[in-house]
Amino acid sequence: MTTATLEGTPSAAPEVPSFTVTLIVRRYDPDVDAEPYWQDFDLQMYGTDRVLDALHKIKWEQDGSLSFRRSCAHGVCGSDAMRINGRNRLACKTLLKDLDISKPIYVEAIKGLPLEKDLIVNMDPFFESFKAVQPFLIASSKPDKERLQSVAQRERFDDTTKCILCAACTSSCPVFWTDGQYFGPAAIVNAHRFIFDSRDEGAQVRLDILNDKEGVWRCRTTFNCTDACPRGIEVTKAISEVKQAILKGNPNKVDIVLG
């Protein structure tokens, strides 16, 4: 018999510590409220719970009108970026026990994008910037098989392929808060992903787009974006590399030397 079975009686799992935590959520209903306001909720939570679980608990047990986005709930879809204790985080990747639960936890929508309701913002400006950098492969060659690439060439842009477009970086950027025209870190990261791809031929087009008044030169290197990225992308480094590429010319010509 090869089927895996439980042998013996399973020992009781160690009890997960439970605690009371206060969540202060910035609420806003455009039909009712003139201004957003803070509302607090006391919750009995466990050491394995995330901020997203706390929000679920509020929505399912205390106040069904609480609105927020979430989809996969496992840090891949990028729907539930929000400001948790003043820092942009994914609610599904932030464990309550890692926060200071002796104090209330403040949860609000990400900044710099139009607030629609509670924790939901209008993401259209964010995706407009994303589209503007042409985030798709531009190649004139039509190979019979796949386009070949060396390990080193793939490694060159590996970091920026991890982006899940959650907007945590862009909405943590102080330049983006005050200047909605700025492309923002996420768009530059996705431009970087193709600019440094040896298979792509559109690097110069993207560099010209970003070599603009509202392009990479607005970056102040504050590293908020690198701190905010839930995927650990070195966003500020990627932006600096795009700056360097603009100054030094098309990287795919330079890249051969680096590789």
Add this chain to the structure above:
Amino acid sequence: MTTTIPAPRTPYAPPKKRRVNWEKWGWLYMRVSGVFLVVLIFGHLFVNVVAGNGVRAIDFAFVAGKWADPFWIVWDTLLLWLALIHGANGMRTITNDYAHNPMLRRLILLAILASTVVLLVLGTLVIYTFDPCPANAVAGTLPSFCPAK
């Protein structure tokens, strides 16, 4: 059989190219002038405050003594131009970040430009026309080290 798939989106038309990309050169200027300013400012502070008799030694005669040497004239000219334009460019950047009203933004940028130009002209004029002992000065106003005194 060949199929032609149209381009996914109309290609982005790059904005009309201006002859000078001020954002790029402004960014580059901040880095390059920054490197020079580190040397110039700390050299300036060291010579004025640390070396010699410290801050109490700085007076009219001290400045006159420094500007008798062409080395310090060049040093101070570089310091003046690089630092003033560096600062003004930073103020321009902050204005672009935070002044949303186009009229107000224009006004602030013009004020920054005007004050920078005035300060640069005045400062340069002072450095190159500086004469501690002018020939036809009123006797009592000359410093003690002048031969006419």
